Amino acid sequence: MAEKVLMKGNEAIAYAAVHAGCRYFFGYPITPQTEIAAYMAKNLPKAGGVFLQAESEIAAINMVYGAAGAGARVMTSSSSPGISLKQEGISYIAGADLPCVIVNIMRAGPGLGGILPSQSDYFQATKGGGHGDYHMIVLAPSTIQEMVDITVEAFDLADKYRMPVMILGDGILGQMMEPIELNIAKTPEIIAKPWATTGTQCKRKKNIINSLNTNAPELEQWNIARQKRYDEVIANEPRAKTDIEGADVIFSAFGTSARICKTAIELLAEKGIKAGLIRPITLFPFPVYAYKDVKKPIIVVEMNHGQMVEDVRLAAPNVRVGFYGRSGGMVPIPADIVDYTLKFINEGLSEIV
Amino acid sequence: MEHGILLAGFGGQGILFAGKVLAQTGLICGKNVSWLPSYGPEMRGGTANCNVIISDSEVSSPIVTMPQILVCMNGPSYAKFAESTQKGGYIFVDGAMVGDDELMEPAGEITQVSIPASQMSKLANMVLIGCMVRVSELATWDELEEGLKKAVPARKREMLDANLSALKLGWDFC
Numbered sequence: 001m002a003e004k005v006l007m008k009g010n011e012a013i014a015y016a017a018v019h020a021g022c023r024y025f026f027g028y029p030i031t032p033q034t035e036i037a038a039y040m041a042k043n044l045p046k047a048g049g050v051f052l053q054a055e056s057e058i059a060a061i062n063m064v065y066g067a068a069g070a071g072a073r074v075m076t077s078s079s080s081p082g083i084s085l086k087q088e089g090i091s092y093i094a095g096a097d098l099p100c101v102i103v104n105i106m107r108a109g110p111g112l113g114g115i116l117p118s119q120s121d122y123f124q125a126t127k128g129g130g131h132g133d134y135h136m137i138v139l140a141p142s143t144i145q146e147m148v149d150i151t152v153e154a155f156d157l158a159d160k161y162r163m164p165v166m167i168l169g170d171g172i173l174g175q176m177m178e179p180i181e182l183n184i185a186k187t188p189e190i191i192a193k194p195w196a197t198t199g200t201q202c203k204r205k206k207n208i209i210n211s212l213n214t215n216a217p218e219l220e221q222w223n224i225a226r227q228k229r230y231d232e233v234i235a236n237e238p239r240a241k242t243d244i245e246g247a248d249v250i251f252s253a254f255g256t257s258a259r260i261c262k263t264a265i266e267l268l269a270e271k272g273i274k275a276g277l278i279r280p281i282t283l284f285p286f287p288v289y290a291y292k293d294v295k296k297p298i299i300v301v302e303m304n305h306g307q308m309v310e311d312v313r314l315a316a317p318n319v320r321v322g323f324y325g326r327s328g329g330m331v332p333i334p335a336d337i338v339d340y341t342l343k344f345i346n347e348g349l350s351e352i353v
Numbered sequence: 354m355e356h357g358i359l360l361a362g363f364g365g366q367g368i369l370f371a372g373k374v375l376a377q378t379g380l381i382c383g384k385n386v387s388w389l390p391s392y393g394p395e396m397r398g399g400t401a402n403c404n405v406i407i408s409d410s411e412v413s414s415p416i417v418t419m420p421q422i423l424v425c426m427n428g429p430s431y432a433k434f435a436e437s438t439q440k441g442g443y444i445f446v447d448g449a450m451v452g453d454d455e456l457m458e459p460a461g462e463i464t465q466v467s468i469p470a471s472q473m474s475k476l477a478n479m480v481l482i483g484c485m486v487r488v489s490e491l492a493t494w495d496e497l498e499e500g501l502k503k504a505v506p507a508r509k510r511e512m513l514d515a516n517l518s519a520l521k522l523g524w525d526f527c
Binding site: 004006031032115116171172175176177178179256259260262263265266329331333334335 | 373376377380385386387388389390392393412413414415416418503
């Protein structure tokens with residue numbers, strides 16, 4: 001049997017990043033994600049990499065821009081308020097078509113909010129927190145093992161599509177421990193980066209990494225080319241975990257909330273109600289396909305005030321969509337989800353809105 | 354079969370470490386486990402608690418709202434959590450920290466065990482865990498000992514023997 005070790009989610013992301021070939025990490029401490037930086041400080045130098053605690057989140061994301069431009073696999077991590085600070089840099093990275101991985105272990109907001117878990121950065125992550133027409137691929141793991149697998153994949157996706165990839169976790173996933181396979185099965189797919197600024201050696205034309213272009217027709221072409229890549233991402237990369245066979249009502253939730261829904265599903269089964277679950281793993285691209293054949297009402301459960309609801313409504317326009325959520329660092333309790341579900345069902349289980 | 358365990362006490366009593374020992378023990382038993390600390394401001398000297406789930410199946414929610422096993426290392430956590438213990442569950446309290454007059458009459462087939470853990474050892478957390486694992490039959494002594502060995506990091510190896518003695522003290526007491 002493969003060896004399993006207990007690891008915190010934060011450490012698991014860092015462990016997997018080193019395996020994925022990440023050799024540069026720039027960050028600034030903030031609860032509840034600081035273990036990522038701590039792990040990197042200890043282990044990146046051993047792997048021949050560079051760990052640097054920047055003077056601020058803004059400095060850190062711009063260091064990421066530099067390392068990514070030079071073709072390195074690079075990561076930064078933070079939690080909600082710190083991710084807000086990084087938005088300008090993320091927009092520049094997207095505008096310069098650079099691959100990198102950004103981890104957001106969400107805490108309660110808005111503002112400085114609190115340090116307890118939340119999922120209230122869904123809009124910021126999926127709809128573009130910075131300016132301009134850009135997207136990040138947003139991945140939402142729900143177990144510590146999945147945090148490992150998704151981290152390796154995040155670097156591959158970033159390189160493949162030349163765009164930033166965000167791993168969106170929350171304080172619970174960052175802080176909790178679960179067993180992971182010590183041997184990471186997935187081999188990173190390292191691809192050539194002929195666009196990187198690695199020095200011409202007088203043998204090729206110089207590469208330029210830049211998001212600025214005052215020539216409007218040309219800048220539009222840059223945008224159009226980027227949108228085409230986003231179309232590829234939307235066509236190829238959406239994924240969700242779906243278990244809706246025979247269900248009368250379907251939960252839709254990501255990350256920690258999906259796990260809490262599973263407990264609620266067990267409680268509902270004891271009451272003779274069969275509930276299903278659609279768990280988006282990619283939040284951008286949103287896994288529209290998973291909702292295509294849904295004929296039963298959906299209840300979205302989140303640790304926020306309903307940010308994913310509109311994406312679910314767009315994906316499943318013909319069914320009733322309810323919402324249950326908590327915020328501020330409060331976490332939904334399975335029994336409360338059950339109560340909400342019973343009320344929701346009593347209001348009518350009609351298949352079509 | 355799933356055990357939801359809630360460990361609670363003051364910050365500094367070793368609540369999180371006790372949880373780690375249990376999680377490692379569960380892993381050694383071939384179970385699915387999760388360990389979730391309270392990481393809020395309470396870590397800096399208020400109340401601390403830790404949720405551990407040991408399960409035959411995949412762990413759904415890692416949050417223990419109604420524990421099958423509750424371990425309380427002080428009065429405030431007993432007052433806060435005792436009533437949430439599930440029917441047929443167990444409550445373990447440090448009797449040196451929680452007076453008999455603070456204990457409620459356990460309802461609904463709950464087994465309540467009070468042992469003077471912090472009088473018996475400086476490592477009261479281990480005394481309570483030793484007792485708890487034995488009474489609840491969560492694991493064998495060998496599995497628990499192995500779990501402790503896994504939970505003590507290499508840089509703190511010198512702490513292993515003292516922890517092991519305290520664990521055995523609790524195991525033998527119950």
